[in-house]
Amino acid sequence: MTPFQIRACDSAIQQDTTDYLPSKDRVTRWDIAGFVFSIITHLVDVGLDINVAYRYYVDNPNQYYYVLTLIFILVPAVINTAFSIKMYCQNKEDTQMKPLTKRFTKRRLCYLIILLFQLAPVLRYFDALRYAIKSKKAEKEKNIENQRKYYKLMIQEDSDVALLRVLECYLEAAPQQILQLAIIFYKHGDGNTFTIVHQLLSIGSSFVSMAWSMASYHRLLRVALINKNNISWGGTIMQFMWHFLVTVSRIMCISVIASIFPYYTVLVLSVHWFVMVIWLKITSDQPAICGNNKVFEYFFFAVFGTVYIFTHISLSQGRTLVRYVFFYTILCVENIIAMIIWMLYSDEVIRSSPYYLPIICLNFITFFVGIVFMIVYYKICHPSTGYIQRHLVKR
Template sequence: MPKTVRDLLPNGHSYDETDEMPKKIKITELDLVMSTLTIVGHFIDLGLDINVAVRYYLAKMMTEFAWTLAFILLPAFVNTAVSIRMYSLDKQQDSLSNEFTKRKWLRIFILVLQMAPILRSIDALIYAFKSRQAERNKDPATQHTYYRLMLKEDSDAALLRIFECFLEAAPQQVLQTSLLLRGNDELVVHQMLSICSSIGGMGWCLAAYQRAIRFAQQDKANMTWCGSVLQTIWHFLVSLSRIMAISAMAYLYPHWIILACCLHIFITATLLQIFDRSPFCSHNRVGDIAFSFALGGVYLFTYILPIEGRTRYRYSIYYSICFVQNIACSIAWYLFADEPTKLSVYFIPVLVLCLVPYALGLGFMLVYYGFFHPKVKINDFVFTVNNPLTAVS
């Protein structure tokens, strides 16, 4: 039995034929619509973030402009670096889906524009259309080939979307929420649009990730839609609570929260290097460390496994520590917010959002593991050498 989703995909590294592709495969109109909406949603989210950055620049708010721009460019750079590493692995293994060499200059141009997830998503959509065309032509061999290629590209795109979700959308929500709490009537509409687009982007990213996992596991009846929905809600609620807790502290103590987040990232990256080093960038020591720090940034909001292993103890430690942090943030918000803030309409909602979604998210996690967890040992958000993305448990 394959250990990861990528064992099922035509990534050029290897095929594990112990689990064959299902004999009957079908790409529906809903699948094509979701893929298209993922691409469109990326541009909408990016456009609204750029819009608020421009508004800060025009208002001569250069510090806010710099932070907003940094949270746009830095995650895009990380995604581009990860995507190039994927292409490198595909090329080394002479992957059937190594499309980078085709229309090479166009693809380089897209990567330079920092749109790595879009590149992968477009390839996945193209393969989906070709698979459907082969189905209409009654050519099952070609249909299966393009279906496998679509799975591989969708899996790669899903990984990139996870990084985009927690290194771009989530930090943007923290930044814009903390700035919104400070109050600027002229920019409130643009800030709200950016926040809403980031929240929507994060939710859609998690849903698209679950879709990619379900695609790659169509031969496994134990991965149900209910399980996928529960996992999406679980991670979304926990991430939302973390975002609000950090935003509250960014409003009260902007410099201290930057230090605290940097310390959090440094500690988690160090622990990854010591105990759970991912083999994804093991060929290069600098890249290996950089990848650990990128994961450390993700760990500000949620937990993903860097290597295959048991999740119980890791989850217990991570979620317990983060829950204590959220409680501390709630107490600080309640005790140390100034009087105008305590009298504002958002004081109680922020307090509630720091704790309630987190508790609800853990509740959904317990329900999932109690009733919908696959009996097959497939671990949540596992990272492997070929592609740091595998099936959700």
């Protein structure tokens, strides 16, 4: 179940009982620290991307790289802000609440700042942080009603921002990584050393951000659902490693082939995107956020079709085994073909470079080890079907 579906059924749940959150659920210092950490890491990630764009700008021969980098920053910012506003429009149950994002976006100048610096997720983190602090304060005052009220609002904001962070990572960070790595491979690592350092910093932070965004997204969805067991921190680590390794392999494979055949790479990825959009349209539930708006519905699937170039994210309930087998088989075949083409058509400079063989080994090893982490997660750490849940928790 996605945050959209959680919001759709939330009002119905409240009609049944106003005390549907378990009494044991309360805001901890770790929650507050987590929000602060998420805000800082997001700003650092965006700042490093902007810094790379600036390095291209001051390096006159690379104006083309500067324009592409800027496009990959601004377009996802517009999409993320649109989704954020749509989520707020969907949830109007509490008219007394005035979240920071809602107030901030009423001013055109502030709205422009949000778009330029990708602050939509950051503002949602601030909203969640504000609710967390209020819930903690109400707990100290022994005001149970406000404690649970603000805790519920914090969970809603947290689950929404988790999805926004996933979109930001895979619409902005992933294309940025492909661009930066393709540039490095295209230049055979002979570019300005100072610029390469900035590129590698941006690439490294993005890899971590993408993996953590997926792990955090799944963890927060389980917290938001009252009839589901939460994911343990061990399970979250398994998910982080799974998404980190598979994403590294996927982006490396796309980057190496893009450094040789950029236009054909765009063509193949476009075909992949189109297939994923059709697949999502056929297999996914009707997104509650879209309502009866068919235009936004197609926009919704188009956006997540882009995410599906890199990773799988569940948009409907039900068993995911068949979906995973289908999706990761396609990724595996595409990655293998990309590496074979790169090995066949690489010039002598690349083949003699010190990173040629390590990249080939890295791409294959990381993908299959990532799949192993996925299997371990579902066999051992999954809160519903894992070994721990079946044999240890029930005891």
